[in-house]
Amino acid sequence: MTPYVEILPQILETLQPFTKEGQALAEETELVSELGLDSMQVMQVLLKIEDRFDISIPLNNLPTIRTVKDLGLEIEQLLKN
């Protein structure tokens, strides 16, 4: 099982190419409103994350994922299962 603390830096690394110049990423960064990702980019980010951790994030769970931390906790949960 991969703990959240090990998941977080991998998420930040995956998200880095999607940030605007000089934009800082943190646990509380909001994926849509702060990063300004459109629906296409959200899909791209998720695909990268899913492949990186070899998981599939159910569509049902997406409404609860707002921040980087939410995403990390979701990944941790999926890896646990």
Next chain:
Amino acid sequence: MSLFDKFTTLQETRQALLQSGVNPFHLTVEKILSPTEAIMNGRHTILVGSNNYLGLTFHPECIQAGHQALDQEGTGTTGSRMANGSFAAHGYLEEAIASFYDLPHAIVFSTGYQANLGILSTLAGAGDVILMDADSHASIYDGCRLSGAEIIRFKHNDVSDMEKRLRRLGNRATHTLIVVEGIYSMLGDRAPLAEMVAVKKQYGATMVVDEAHSLGILGEQGRGLVEEVGAEQEVDCIVGTFSKSLGSTGGFAVSRHPLFDMIRYASRPYIFTASPCPSVVATTTAALRVVRKHPELRQQLWANANRLFNGLITSGYTLGAEVGPVIAAMIPNKELALTMWQGLLEHGIYVNLMIPPATPNGECLLRCSVSAAHTEAQLTHICQTFHTLKEQFLS
């Protein structure tokens, strides 16, 4: 603050469109003249966006059957089949659909949307998984949500992504429902079904194929993509609609599974809605007979599709997919798409304007649906107008 406040943005967008003189989402057909012609905005207009693939909406056999049913059975059923009972004609239509597909079981739904809602929400449930193509129709998304199953999307038409996600499911793959479409409505591309079926079989999953845009179009008998690729033994359920190639309304599902008919007793979108009215059932049954009797309609559709496809390619358009009943011209941005759509309308041609978020990959599309009833003169006018607009706006 009110619950209605969330519609303010929509209202502003609509207002901006109206002020620009273009309102693509509120057109009125003032008078319908034939399967391919109508009066719109007071102008004689060729319909190239109505999904009337075989042109059956004015077929004399269908109209006569509809008249007869109205005279003999009245205007409506006034309730659900479960509560009010089925009319004999509901059963005849189900027999006709099952016979058309050479399958033992068929269920008729009141609309195509409800067919997906009814099948997907009942076949899969809590604890199951639905693996769906990301570019699926809204009725598939809604049916999946209603099921309570875990929903996982795979990249559009990407067999390896589908396989990867089945592998990740481990033992749960055998409780997974894969949902794909024969022909996708936006771009007109087809599912790589033979490859998908092989993967589905490998993992022991169940598969539903939505043939809404391929019924009457693909396959030797017009049964759709499943027939065309010879996957009839492997696909567990086919759903479809009567509102496109059959020129009516309603939906259906067919299957060979011995328990399939039990869905009828568990499917809320089947049980808790009024059953299709007699005239609709009659015109649909007649249209099925016409499709079986007249394979030349399908040949004419393909000839027309080739004609339009080649015309647009020659003019330099980038099209969404291979030749087929749906031909989508890709336009670089929303403003141009609106302008060109309006230009087509002013030249007496109605196509579907498709813009994000309704489209895959954020594409802007002028979507044409070809009909077997389009005449050579109409196709020439459509191709020439597209050519003129290409020269005017995209060169």
